[in-house]
Amino acid sequence: MSSEFGDEDLTRKQRREQARAQRKAMEEAAAAGAARRMRLTQLGIVVSVVVVAIVVVLIVTSGGSKTGIPASKTEKNSVTKEIGTLLAGIPQSGNVLGSPTAPVTLKYFGDLECSICKEFTLGALPSVIPKWVRTGKLRIEYHSMQTATPEPETFKTQQVAAYAAGKQDKAWYFIETFYHEQGEERSGYVTEKYLQGIASQVPGLNLAQWTSDRGDPELANEITTDAQAVNNNGFTGTPSFLIGKTGGAMSKLEYPSAPSDPTFLDEAVEKLLKA
Amino acid sequence: MSARALRITLIVLTVLGLVVASYVTYVHYAGIKPACTAGESCTKVQTSRYSELLGVPVALIGLIGYVAILASLLAPEGETSRFATAALTLGGFAFSVYLTYREVFSIHAICEECVSSAIVMTIMVCLSVWRFLRGDPDAAAAVIAGPAAMPGSTEPASPLGSAS
Helix, strand or coil: CHHHHHHHHHHHHHHHHHHHHHHHHHHHHHHHHHHHHHHHHHHHHHHHHHHHHHHHHHHHHCCCCCCCCCCCHHHHHHHHHHHHHHHCCCCEECCEECCCCCCEEEEEEECCCCHHHHHHHHHCHHHHHHHHHCCCCEEEEEEECCCCCCCHHHHHHHHHHHHHHHCCCCHHHHHHHHHHCCCCCCCCCCCHHHHHHHHHCCCCCCHHHHHHHCCCHHHHHHHHHHHHHHHHHCCCCCCEEEEEECCCCEEEECCCCCCCCCHHHHHHHHHHHHC | CCHHHHHHHHHHHHHHHHHHHHHHHHHHHHCCCCCCCCCCHHHHHHCCHHHEECCEEHHHHHHHHHHHHHHHHHCCCCHHHHHHHHHHHHHHHHHHHHHHHHHHHHHCCCCHHHHHHHHHHHHHHHHHHHHHHHCCHHHHHHHHHCHHHCCCCCCCCCCCCCCC
16 A cells, blocks of 8 residues: 555655646746847847938938039039139140140049049149149140040040040140049939039130030040050059159059058159159 | 957957057058058059048057957957957958948958958958857856766856856
């Protein structure tokens, strides 16, 4: 009897333990599930905050004008005045800025839609032009190299438009105005209206003549010649430069990380003037 | 993968990212050209208007981010530190996605250093989120093993016991 009772006690004990273990396992599973849900909720909150933050960053950084054309007349006048102050009185001939007798020549290869060229034009040239070009020591030739403009036809049209202004010795006004009012790359902002808008801001440009000159095949050939020079020199990006004594051999000029810093040009010109 | 191995992997990846971010920040402030096998594309990205956010170089933002991630990984292992790592890497990953979007659709040039950092951050976000969601595997193992696995204890540890 005692043995039977003993067996019965053992079974009850085992059952109690089994039930306890099951309860514990269920509690642990529930706790683990709750912890997991809590973690997922926390991550969800973080993801939501991050998404909102990125949307804000996108909005903040997309504030620039896509078309590039100034909205108001005051803005246009301000650009025209700034460029006028920089270039007024400096000889221009075709795509060349500066005296034909200047001892040093810089060949600037650019794409009018290239944002780094804009940084160079708006950052370095405002100190280079008064220091070296206005004083008759440097002449700058503008040449075309397609980089940022996606469609070859658009590239040709815009570069020829600049060279056509050069037929009236006003190419540099056109180039400077284009860079000042450059739109967002590959946004398709360069339209006929845009080019007409740039041309209309060039002081003294005969628009009818300019429109007619844009059809001159000689200007299109100039773009082809520039492309050959690009290949011959192995240029890979814009802006690219060649510098040398006027009429002499030209050598490549590398710019540092920030093309807006004119130091690299100052040093190169000084070196050539001393040579 | 053990918690220790996972943590070490994340630390190694963070140090890699930190090296890249430090280099790009140095290039930005030193005004030198970045090492780049793709011509001028790195310079184009790093001198674009998107290289700064409200006047702060994005390279510096990345560097600060990696330092914060490293700090969260070096902090004592726990629920809070794992959450901090996951949250920071999620932020870093989202920022990398934004920068890659700008490179591809706005600047139209790819910066090798930025891509390296984005790859590192993508691996890190996967690992850190996994690490956070699985909790403390050592504590869970101790619970499964029962009181015998917990020297000196009379009750099995709660799955959240070490997670504070």
